[in-house]
Amino acid sequence: LRSKLPDVGTSIFSVMTQLAQESGAINLAQGFPDYDPPQVLLDALACHVSTSGQQQYAPMPGLLRLREAISAKTAHLYHVPAPDAATEITVTSGATEALYAVLAAVVHPGDEVLVLEPAYDLYGPAIRLQGGVPMYVPLRLPDFHPDWDQVAAAITPRTRLILLNTPNNPTGAVLTSTDFDALAELLRNTDVLVLSDEVYEHMVFDGEPHRSTLQHPELRERAFVLSSFGKTYHATGWKVGYCIAPPALTTELRRVHQFVTFSVSTPTQHALADVVPTTALYDSLPAFYQQKRDLFRELLTGTGFELLPVPGGYFQLANFRALAQANESDVAFARRLTQQAGVAVVPVSAFYHNGHDDGLVRFCFAKREATLHAAAERLRTLT
Numbered sequence: 001l002r003s004k005l006p007d008v009g010t011s012i013f014s015v016m017t018q019l020a021q022e023s024g025a026i027n028l029a030q031g032f033p034d035y036d037p038p039q040v041l042l043d044a045l046a047c048h049v050s051t052s053g054q055q056q057y058a059p060m061p062g063l064l065r066l067r068e069a070i071s072a073k074t075a076h077l078y079h080v081p082a083p084d085a086a087t088e089i090t091v092t093s094g095a096t097e098a099l100y101a102v103l104a105a106v107v108h109p110g111d112e113v114l115v116l117e118p119a120y121d122l123y124g125p126a127i128r129l130q131g132g133v134p135m136y137v138p139l140r141l142p143d144f145h146p147d148w149d150q151v152a153a154a155i156t157p158r159t160r161l162i163l164l165n166t167p168n169n170p171t172g173a174v175l176t177s178t179d180f181d182a183l184a185e186l187l188r189n190t191d192v193l194v195l196s197d198e199v200y201e202h203m204v205f206d207g208e209p210h211r212s213t214l215q216h217p218e219l220r221e222r223a224f225v226l227s228s229f230g231k232t233y234h235a236t237g238w239k240v241g242y243c244i245a246p247p248a249l250t251t252e253l254r255r256v257h258q259f260v261t262f263s264v265s266t267p268t269q270h271a272l273a274d275v276v277p278t279t280a281l282y283d284s285l286p287a288f289y290q291q292k293r294d295l296f297r298e299l300l301t302g303t304g305f306e307l308l309p310v311p312g313g314y315f316q317l318a319n320f321r322a323l324a325q326a327n328e329s330d331v332a333f334a335r336r337l338t339q340q341a342g343v344a345v346v347p348v349s350a351f352y353h354n355g356h357d358d359g360l361v362r363f364c365f366a367k368r369e370a371t372l373h374a375a376a377e378r379l380r381t382l383t
């Protein structure tokens with residue numbers, strides 16, 4: 001068989017999770033909470049899963065009552081005109097399906113897609129599967145902030161799309177309104193589209209608001225904006241997300257979505273539609289995650305890890321050079337940490353197409369306090 005992705009192995013998240021299981025390690029590698037969704041959401045699902053008449057296919061774009069709830073939430077949260085539930089909102093099988101379907105919908109063979117690296121591992125392969133060419137623009141230490149001159153230099157007549165991810169996985173960096181202005185200026189006389197992955201929209205810290213691409217009227221016109229209920233409601237296993245985009249772009253997305261999954265689990269959508277209007281469930285998230293971030297950072301003091309700032313998201317990047325063996329790669333260090341110290345992490349080179357290694361690993365701090373304490377205790381044993 002001639003592979004379409006011959007150079008791609010199993011996702012680093014599966015690899016490290018398996019290694020964690022084999023080694024009895026605490027899994028701070030794959031990004032998922034070790035606590036449950038809010039009880040109201042679990043109760044709502046239990047109710048809808050046993051309601052007659054709610055167990056068949058949902059409408060292809062998503063349940064209308066869920067899309068209406070998403071529309072109202074978006075207007076409330078970002079002070080923007082409510083996206084039209086009928087023509088601008090599509091419910092997808094996680095942000096993952098939305099990413100894949102958007103790329104499949106708009107990338108033609110030979111089209112270039114700008115990817116700011118380090119980047120979530122799905123982006124490059126999904127672009128290449130469409131015959132697209134990922135054009136990587138490096139984000140670099142210390143703050144992993146985009147250099148818009150470098151982005152400008154990467155734009156060519158073949159550029160079809162730029163991928164944004166704010167807050168960023170793995171770096172935690174967040175885009176500011178100045179960034180959006182700079183990008184808008186770059187794209188003004190082009191037909192380059194924007195795919196904005198905002199799955200960590202509720203995890204922005206230190207009193208800063210999350211800046212959404214939806215708030216920039218010029219970019220909004222050319223953007224697909226994604227979120228994930230998996231992140232917002234501690235329910236990564238539910239695999240429900242959504243995409244907001246102008247009607248013409250939504251039409252193209254749905255052309256693909258209808259043939260990828262057709263529609264998303266019906267009782268799950270009903271349960272989400274019940275809770276999305278409850279603002280308290282997401283208003284509390286920045287403080288909830290900031291507390292975890294601060295605790296984890298405090299616990300790692302004195303371990304030898306040098307911690308990078310975390311303005312958003314639920315990952316902590318750490319430089320491990322002081323703890324490394326001679327010439328130890330981040331992959332080798334992550335394996336050693338998992339197998340010897342019993343704490344699984346992700347080597348950050350996994351987020352670079354060329355394996356760029358800055359001596360960094362990624363910890364997920366979306367964990368109960370007891371888990372963070374136990375992990376820190378183990379990390380202190382590493383010398």
Ligand code: PMP
Pocket residue numbers: 031093094095096097120165168169197199227228229230231236239240241
């Ligand atoms: N984008 C980013 C940046 C992510 O971190 C994740 C989840 N880890 C996804 C997309 C996928 O989201 P979902 O689980 O809703 O498919």
Ligand code: GLN
Pocket residue numbers: 011013014029030031032169
């Ligand atoms: N997004 C999660 C992470 O970055 C993992 C998702 C997955 O396992 N595919 O760890």
